Amino acid sequence: MIKTIVSTELPIDEQFRIRKNVIQHGRKDGLRFCVVTGTHGDELEGQMVCYELARIATERIDLLDGTLEIYPALNPLGIDTIQRGIPNFDLDMNRIFPGDPQGTMAEQTAHAIIEDIKGADLVIDIHSSNLYLRETPQVRINVQNSEWLVPFAERLGMDFVWVHDAATVLEATLAHSLNSTGTPCLVVEMGVGQRINHKMCRRLVRGILHLMQTMGMWKDSSIDELPNPLICKGDHVTFLNAETSGVFLTELKCGVNVSKGQTIGQIVDPLCGRVLSTVSSPVDGYLFTIRAYPIVYEGSLMARIFNLPC
Amino acid sequence: MRIETIFEMTSPCRDNFRIQGYRFGEGEKTLAIVGAMRGDEVQQQYICSQLVNRLTMMEQRGEIVRGKSILVIPSCNPFSMNVSRRFWAMDNTDINRMFPGYDQGETTQRIAAAVFSAINGFEYGIQMASYYVPGDFVPHVRMLKTGYEDVETARLFGMKYVTICQPRPFDTALLNYNWQLWDTKAFSVYAGKTDRIDRNTGNETLDAIFRMMKRTGIIHQGSLGVAYDSILIDEADLLHIKAHHAGIFCRLVDAGSRVAAGESLAHIIDPYNGQVLSDVKSAAEGTVFFAHHRPVVFQNALLFMIHVA
Numbered sequence: 001m002i003k004t005i006v007s008t009e010l011p012i013d014e015q016f017r018i019r020k021n022v023i024q025h026g027r028k029d030g031l032r033f034c035v036v037t038g039t040h041g042d043e044l045e046g047q048m049v050c051y052e053l054a055r056i057a058t059e060r061i062d063l064l065d066g067t068l069e070i071y072p073a074l075n076p077l078g079i080d081t082i083q084r085g086i087p088n089f090d091l092d093m094n095r096i097f098p099g100d101p102q103g104t105m106a107e108q109t110a111h112a113i114i115e116d117i118k119g120a121d122l123v124i125d126i127h128s129s130n131l132y133l134r135e136t137p138q139v140r141i142n143v144q145n146s147e148w149l150v151p152f153a154e155r156l157g158m159d160f161v162w163v164h165d166a167a168t169v170l171e172a173t174l175a176h177s178l179n180s181t182g183t184p185c186l187v188v189e190m191g192v193g194q195r196i197n198h199k200m201c202r203r204l205v206r207g208i209l210h211l212m213q214t215m216g217m218w219k220d221s222s223i224d225e226l227p228n229p230l231i232c233k234g235d236h237v238t239f240l241n242a243e244t245s246g247v248f249l250t251e252l253k254c255g256v257n258v259s260k261g262q263t264i265g266q267i268v269d270p271l272c273g274r275v276l277s278t279v280s281s282p283v284d285g286y287l288f289t290i291r292a293y294p295i296v297y298e299g300s301l302m303a304r305i306f307n308l309p310c
Numbered sequence: 311m312r313i314e315t316i317f318e319m320t321s322p323c324r325d326n327f328r329i330q331g332y333r334f335g336e337g338e339k340t341l342a343i344v345g346a347m348r349g350d351e352v353q354q355q356y357i358c359s360q361l362v363n364r365l366t367m368m369e370q371r372g373e374i375v376r377g378k379s380i381l382v383i384p385s386c387n388p389f390s391m392n393v394s395r396r397f398w399a400m401d402n403t404d405i406n407r408m409f410p411g412y413d414q415g416e417t418t419q420r421i422a423a424a425v426f427s428a429i430n431g432f433e434y435g436i437q438m439a440s441y442y443v444p445g446d447f448v449p450h451v452r453m454l455k456t457g458y459e460d461v462e463t464a465r466l467f468g469m470k471y472v473t474i475c476q477p478r479p480f481d482t483a484l485l486n487y488n489w490q491l492w493d494t495k496a497f498s499v500y501a502g503k504t505d506r507i508d509r510n511t512g513n514e515t516l517d518a519i520f521r522m523m524k525r526t527g528i529i530h531q532g533s534l535g536v537a538y539d540s541i542l543i544d545e546a547d548l549l550h551i552k553a554h555h556a557g558i559f560c561r562l563v564d565a566g567s568r569v570a571a572g573e574s575l576a577h578i579i580d581p582y583n584g585q586v587l588s589d590v591k592s593a594a595e596g597t598v599f600f601a602h603h604r605p606v607v608f609q610n611a612l613l614f615m616i617h618v619a
Contacts, residue, residue: 008556008608008609008610009555009557009608009609010556010609011556011557011558011608012581012606013582016608084402085402088444088604089442090442090443091480095479095480102550103612104443105608105609105610105611130401132401168479168482170479172478172479172480239415241414241415241416244320245319245320245321245322246320246322247322270323271323295322295400297319297321297322297327297400298319298320298417298420299415299416299417299419299420300400300416300417301416
């Protein structure tokens with residue numbers, strides 16, 4: 001059943017709507033599992049994940065015991081205009097939660113979203129990095145919620161779970177706001193902005209169904225156990241930033257182990273045909289983020305590496 | 311006056327990115343003024359250019375108090391203004407949401423770190439700011455409530471309003487917030503407009519800044535103009551008026567207008583047939599503090615903020 005959770009007039013003959021698909025079967029008072037995506041309009045992997053989940057859950061509704069709610073587009077105007085943010089609004093949508101019913105339209109929308117989702121038994125908030133970075137399939141969890149959420153994340157079949165520090169600005173994310181209300185929410189990052197990686201999406205769909213199965217919501221015995229992810233807790237991530245501006249060239253993809261001193265890529269000067277700087281790993285570790293967009297400035301994030309224990 | 315480069319970096323295919331600072335006077339770090347942080351803040355850039363112009367003449371005439379130094383950074387983001395983008399053009403990040411910065415971090419974090427390093431330690435700090443909602447303001451001084459906000463010094467600008475507001479999580483990376491935490495008496499000055507130059511409100515703002523400099527003993531003389539006995543308001547107490555309908559927005563009053571209870575402030579008209587969909591009225595007598603200025607509005611958009619008095 002399609003439900004509209006936000007409906008607002010736009011100036012010229014158009015209604016702004018945020019919709020969800022509520023798929024229910026079995027126990028009406030059973031568990032409620034939400035999959036949300038599209039907060040950032042340039043992140044598209046969640047579109048395929050939502051499509052696959054809606055298709056599978058509809059075709060095999062007999063396997064469902066509870067309620068699956070799918071929110072494919074929390075920022076429909078951003079998706080439609082290929083913008084990360086909300087058109088004509090300064091702030092990142094994922095920095096204005098839990099919203100404000102008396103605030104701007106974006107803040108009112110954020111408030112309505114939180115009110116609709118809260119109380120769910122689990123929420124998966126799907127992101128896909130941005131145009132600039134490529135990410136291995138991973139779950140990100142604020143350290144404040146790690147004991148509570150890591151056991152869920154371990155069952156999602158992703159490569160990596162990153163328990164990161166709590167920055168004050170991140171208190172305004174959808175996930176933090178939901179977690180603060182007692183609604184568990186996992187943030188998934190994978191792929192790169194403006195593209196869809198089918199293989200990664202299918203993995204996440206399988207992971208979500210596996211998680212639902214372990215929660216007793218998806219009665220499919222054919223789903224095998226999934227591999228355990230690497231789990232990073234504490235300050236064990238190395239950030240590599242560009243030393244020079246230029247054009248970044250690399251042959252590497254993320255999701256591989258790298259050794260100390262290994263070249264990740266080079267920043268070059270196309271005018272003079274010279275190498276300006278070499279990006280190399282200072283540690284032995286697992287490369288889970290790598291620069292995707294080649295034009296870089298000094299300071300641009302080039303890679304993130306999980307320092308593997310010796 | 312001495313010009314110094316606060317920050318410089320190469321770019322992949324443009325000229326070098328530079329932030330220039332203008333220093334006046336000698337001695338203790340007394341006042342730092344930061345201009346355009348975003349590429350559309352032309353009013354803020356204009357005001358800083360006038361400040362540098364006037365301070366140059368005042369320094370030559372010996373009108374800066376001995377032992378006091380002033381730093382003006384007219385622009386922290388010339389690259390974005392040159393290509394008509396509000397934020398950092400490469401990744402759309404906002405330098406004003408990167409403070410106190412990180413010199414080993416991402417590009418705009420590094421820019422913020424360099425700016426913060428240059429302006430940290432001053433007794434007073436003024437940022438020529440713009441708001442995240444589009445519209446016109448009555449020129450005013452704004453401070454985030456951090457526990458360190460200095461309302462009494464804010465009144466020395468003699469602007470009509472001094473406002474305070476409760477910071478939200480996304481405000482904790484603003485310059486004003488961090489400047490206060492690092493012991494500078496920090497003030498965000500809103501000069502009425504952002505993406506166009508209004509010389510009237512610009513000159514009013516310039517007068518206010520020179521008035522504050524005179525009253526805090528930084529300069530001997532200043533063209534002070536007419537000062538207000540500033541009204542202190544908490545932004546949460548302003549009357550917010552929203553659009554009941556979307557459509558074409560025909561504004562009838564400007565920021566600063568005195569309005570009566572029940573007075574029409576704007577009409578929202580149907581974009582196809584011209585019918586008035588909504589006659590936007592003030593629920594109380596007061597002064598229009600903020601007025602939306604885009605020609606079309608969404609339903610529930612914030613149209614006006616009224617100071618009820």
